[in-house]
Amino acid sequence: QITLKESGPTLVKPTQTLTLTCTFSGFSLSTSAVGVGWIRQPPGKALEWLALIYWDDDKRYSPSLQSRLSITKDTSKNQVVLTMTNMDPVDTATYYCAHFLDSSGYPFDYWGQGALVTVSS
Amino acid sequence: SYVLTQAPSVSVAPGKTARITCGGNNIGSKSVHWYHQKPGQAPVLVIYYDSDRPSGIPERFSGSNSGNTATLTINRVEAGDEADYYCQVWNSGSDHPVFGGGTKLTVL
Numbered sequence: 001q002i003t004l005k006e007s008g009p010t011l012v013k014p015t016q017t018l019t020l021t022c023t024f025s026g027f028s029l030s031t032s033a034v035g036v037g038w039i040r041q042p043p044g045k046a047l048e049w050l051a052l053i054y055w056d057d058d059k060r061y062s063p064s065l066q067s068r069l070s071i072t073k074d075t076s077k078n079q080v081v082l083t084m085t086n087m088d089p090v091d092t093a094t095y096y097c098a099h100f101l102d103s104s105g106y107p108f109d110y111w112g113q114g115a116l117v118t119v120s121s
Numbered sequence: 122s123y124v125l126t127q128a129p130s131v132s133v134a135p136g137k138t139a140r141i142t143c144g145g146n147n148i149g150s151k152s153v154h155w156y157h158q159k160p161g162q163a164p165v166l167v168i169y170y171d172s173d174r175p176s177g178i179p180e181r182f183s184g185s186n187s188g189n190t191a192t193l194t195i196n197r198v199e200a201g202d203e204a205d206y207y208c209q210v211w212n213s214g215s216d217h218p219v220f221g222g223g224t225k226l227t228v229l
Contacts, residue, residue: 037218047156047164047207047220060216063122096163105152105211108218109175111163 002026006115022097125221143208
């Protein structure tokens, strides 16, 4: 059974760096063709993809946010970490991590429950 | 970048058929996935690879994809189907996932 759970601060101040951790079970990021992505959703708005990391440490970032994002994995801890620098109130959102397979056009088939992050001074 | 267009809202009476569309340039050449999301909950995959249903998703949910439009069809709509629905594809040129803007399904 695959599960994912996001953790991190619920409140960050403008200009600070956000660090979110996705802790998962039921799969390993050292296994071929596995990946984890981060997606966020501002209150009342649509889903927005942020970043993803593959089993072989290949990484992809949203072009509009690339300069502010970093994604890493710790295979031994079954964790993926997303950092976002220079946070702004518009970055207030629920942040989700999700599992996918590195297979042609595979969906995000398992999602975490989400972590609400508020950016405010 | 690739853009997916969804109508903001669709309303349907219980027992009727709801059709939620997702428009994109030659989307028929891509694999489309659909998620529903109820308030306060994470998205849930309801259709993948245009028309496949994950286990646990009722047969009332189906999908199609051709030309510039993909469609999620929900037959015999129930009150419990009320949710936001999102389509998603992978932009093959950049290997990036793309989400549509979402459609709020209201059951009258």
